[in-house]
Amino acid sequence: MWYSLNELEALGRRQAQLNGKIEIGRLTRLCELLMSDKGSVSASFEFSQQGVDRTTVDLSYKGTLDLVCQRCLESVTEEISGRVLFVVLEDDSMVSSAPEDHEPIVLSGMRCQPAEIVEDELIISLPLVARHSQIDECGSLVKGPGVLTSEDEVGLADPSFRGH
Numbered sequence: 001m002w003y004s005l006n007e008l009e010a011l012g013r014r015q016a017q018l019n020g021k022i023e024i025g026r027l028t029r030l031c032e033l034l035m036s037d038k039g040s041v042s043a044s045f046e047f048s049q050q051g052v053d054r055t056t057v058d059l060s061y062k063g064t065l066d067l068v069c070q071r072c073l074e075s076v077t078e079e080i081s082g083r084v085l086f087v088v089l090e091d092d093s094m095v096s097s098a099p100e101d102h103e104p105i106v107l108s109g110m111r112c113q114p115a116e117i118v119e120d121e122l123i124i125s126l127p128l129v130a131r132h133s134q135i136d137e138c139g140s141l142v143k144g145p146g147v148l149t150s151e152d153e154v155g156l157a158d159p160s161f162r163g164h
């Protein structure tokens with residue numbers, strides 16, 4: 001679904017709510033950063049109107065992503081959730097007047113797609129370093145013989161013991 005400025009403003013006037021579930025596989029830019037396209041994200045957009053003609057959107061999302069564990073390079077499922085406030089703007093010149101705690105959605109004569117807004121938000125909020133919370137959950141790469149099994153052991157290795 002794509003929404004024009006007028007349509008978004010109409011949603012704001014009647015304080016509409018859009019709920020949907022997005023398959024991760026549809027979010028192609030996000031998928032490039034993931035281990036696989038498994039998982040989905042539920043999103044809820046609550047529209048409202050501030051003042052005479054300012055449309056705001058309260059986005060909440062929750063879902064699971066399949067990321068690459070940076071310790072064992074196997075798949076790790078991350079629970080993600082968040083809430084962001086947006087303000088709908090007609091063009092760039094209005095950005096400076098936007099409320100500071102709202103992210104701008106600048107239409108510039110275009111239409112916007114809620115799924116794309118969620119995708120942008122997920123890309124921004126991806127964990128920089130994903131990994132299994134417990135080393136036991138990690139795959140064979142870190143469990144193989146002769147490979148360090150814990151980061152802590154790296155720090156504990158005492159150089160003074162070498163050569164004895």
Ligand SMILES: [Zn+2]
Nearest residue numbers: 069072132138
């Ligand atoms: Zn791992």
